[in-house]
Amino acid sequence: MSSISPQEIKEEFFKSKMGLAGIAILGTLILISIITMIAIPVETFQQWNNPGNWISYPKVAVPIWVNFLNTEKIPEHSILESPNIQTNSNGEISLTSHQFGINFNYNDFPNDFIYLFSSEYVGSPLLQMSVIRPDGIKLELISMSLPHSNIKTIHSERIFSTDDVIKKNLSLQSDNFSFNLDRLSAEDIVFSKTQTNEPLKGNYIFSIDTYSIKSETRMIESKLIIGGKAFGIMGTDELRRDLAVGLLWGTPLALFIGLVVSIASVVAGLLYGVYAGYKGKKTDETMMRFNDVIYALPALPFLIILSVTISNSIFVMVGFLMIFGWVGIAKVARSMSLQIKTRGYVEAANMMGQKDSKIVLKHIIPQLLPYAFASIAISVPAAITTEAGLSFLGLGDPSFPTWGQILHDANTFGAASRGLWWWIMPPGVMIAITGLAFVFIGNALDAIVNPKLKR
C-alpha cells in the first residue's frame, strides 16, 4: 500500500482508455435517467402492472425499426386521436361526422381495429361507421343506435372489429370481393384487395357519423386504433405494455440500487474493518468472528427468504443486499489498517493522546480511500445483478419494476422459446452495459491502486 495523491489518481485515470469508456457509458446512463424522470412521470410507470392502463396497445408487437431492415413491411400499430370533425345541422336532424385518415402501406393485415368513443347526448342518436378504401369502394361497417336516455347522459363504448354485426354487414357487401369471405375476420376483408385476399395499400378513411334528432350529440372522446404488429421503439410484451417505458425507467432504478448498495456496504465495511484492525486484541477477535458468521451465511437463499417473509419493497431490498455486501470489504480493510497502524505518524498521534475515532477517521481512512473507490465501482455490478436475479425469480417490487422483472415476465410467458427477442435482449443488454460501465471504472482504478497487476 503506497500512498498516491488524489491528483495522481486523477491523472492516471484519465490516461486509461478503459476508465474513460466506463465514465462515458455511465454518463450516458445518467443522462438517460434524467431524461426519463423528466419525460415519463413516475405515476405512469407505477401503472406498469395495471393491465387497464395498456389496453389500447398491441400484444407482443415488434419494435417499429424492424420495418427499416425488412422489405416486408409489418403493419404499425396506430392510435388515431384527432379526427377531422364536421357538424351539419339540417332542421331537426343534426349530423356529427368524425373522419380518420390512415395511410396503410404494409405487406400484412392489421391485427384488428377498435373505435373508442364517449359521447354526450339526449334521446337516442344513431351511429354509423363506414370506411372508404383507396380503390373508392365504401364499406358499411356498423349502424347502431345508442342507448335511449331522456336526460343528458354520457355514454362510452368500444366497437371492436371482432363484433359479429360488422362481420354480418361485410358479408352482405360480399359482391365487391371475388373470393369467399366466410372464414375471414373483418380487418382481413376491409384491408383486402378485391381480387385476391392480399393487403391493399393506400389511404383509407374511416368515418363515424352520428345522427341525432332535435339536439346535438357531442363527442367527448373519439379514438380509432388500428391494431398493428409493430409498436414503439422497443415493442410491447404479452400484457400489451410498452417495453420502452419499462426499460427507460429501469435505468435510474438500477443505478440507484447499485450505487446505494455498494456505497453503503463499502463505507460500513471500511469503518468496521479499520476499527477492528486498529483496536486489535479482543475487540478485533470478536468483530472478526461476527464477520465470519455473516460471511458464511449463504446469501441468495437468505435474500429469497427475507424478501418473501419480510417485504419485497425495493428500499428494504437495498437494505438486505447491504447486509451481505460489507463483509469482504471489512476483511481487506482490517488487514490494511493492521499495516497502516504500525506507521510512525499513527503511533505518534496515538502517543499524543488523540482519540481513537479521530485517528481512525483522520489518519487511517484517508489512506484507504483509493481502495474504497475502486471497491465501490467493482461491487456495483454484483448488486445490480443480484437484484435483477431476485426480480427474475419474481420476488421484486411490483410497484417499481426493474429490468430483472421484465425478464421474469419474459420467462413466464416463454419468450425465449417463442422467439420474442425484443423482450429478452434489451433488458439483459442494459444490465450488462450498466455493469460494464462500473467494471471498467473499477478496473481502471484498481490498476492504479494496485500497480502490481498492471505491468
Add this chain to the structure above:
Amino acid sequence: MKRYVATRAVTMFGVLMITLLITISLVGSNMDVILKQGIVFQVRAEITENPAIADSFSSVSEFEEFVQNQINQRYEILGLDEPWYSPQRVGFTMYKILLLDFGHATFLTSDAGSSDVKDIIFEKLPRTILLFTTATIIISIIGIFLGALSASKVGSIVDRLTSSFAIISSSFPVWWIGMLMIFLFSFTYQIFPARATPDIPPSDPGYILSLLYHMTLPLITIVMIGFGSWAYLVRNFMVGIMQEDFIMAKKTIGINQKKIVYSHALKNAAPPIVTILALSLSGSLGGAIITEAVFDWPGMGRLYFEAITVMDLPVIIGSTYILTVFFLIGIFIADLLYGYFDPRVRTGT
C-alpha cells in the same frame, strides 16, 4: 494447527445453528398458521367422513364445542398450544433438523411420489452436484491453463483477449445468457431441448443418457460465463508470483520460460487457486437457484424456487439447511487449505 481447526469447526457449527435459527424465526409464524390450518382441515374431514359423530349431537353449539376440543387436543399433542417462538419448540425443531428430519412437504413431492422432504432433497441433490461440479471442474481446468498462458505472455493478444473477456463476461448475468442460449439453440436452431428436465422416467435405462443430453446447454452456459473470470484470477496470481525474486533468479540461471511458468510459478500459485476452487464449488450451489430456474434443471435450485413459489415451508427450511451445510463445508475446507498453505494464518497474527 489443531487449535486452528478446532476454532474453525466451532465457528462453522455456530454459523450453522445461527442460520437455522434465523430461518426458523423468519418462517416460523407462517409455519405455525399452516400447521394449525392443516389440523383444523384434518379434523373437519374426519368428521364429515363419519356422519355418525355429527348425528350424536343435539345442538349445533355442542357439536362445535366437540370439534374445537378435538382440534385443541391435537394442538397439544403436537405442542402447538405454545407459541412457535417458545424455546422448547424452537429447540425441538432445530434438533429434528440437525438429524435431517425435515418432516413432510406441504405441496411438493419427489419424482417417486414421496412427500418426505428428506427424500425430495436427496433425489434432487445429486443432479445439482452433477451439473455444477462438472461445470466448476471444466471452468477451473480451462481457467488455469488460459490464466497461466496469459501470465507467461503478459500484454500479448491472448492475455488481452482473456482479460477483456473476463471483464465483459463478469457483468452478464448467467441466467440471462441462459435465456439467450435457449432462444438460440432451442428456438432458432433446434439442437438442444429448452427444458432441461428429461422427459422419460428415471427408471428407464436411457435416463442417464437423456439427462446428460439435457445437461449440455446449461453446462455450456455456465462454463462460458465462468471461465473468463477464473482465467483472469489465475493470471493475476501468476503475474504477482512471476515478479518474485526466486522466479527472476530462475530466469537468470536460464531455465526455459515454459518450465518456469507451468511448474514453478503454477506450483506457487496453487494455494490460493485451490482455496478459491473449494469456495466456488460450494458457492455455485447457491447460485444454482436462478440458473436451474431458467433451464428447468430438476435439481436443488429449482426445488428451492418451487418451494418459495408455493411457500412449502418444510422444503424451504430443509433446502436452506442442506445448502448452508454444503456452503459451510466448502468454506471450512477452503479455510483449512489456506491455513495449511499459509502458516501465518493459523498462528493468528
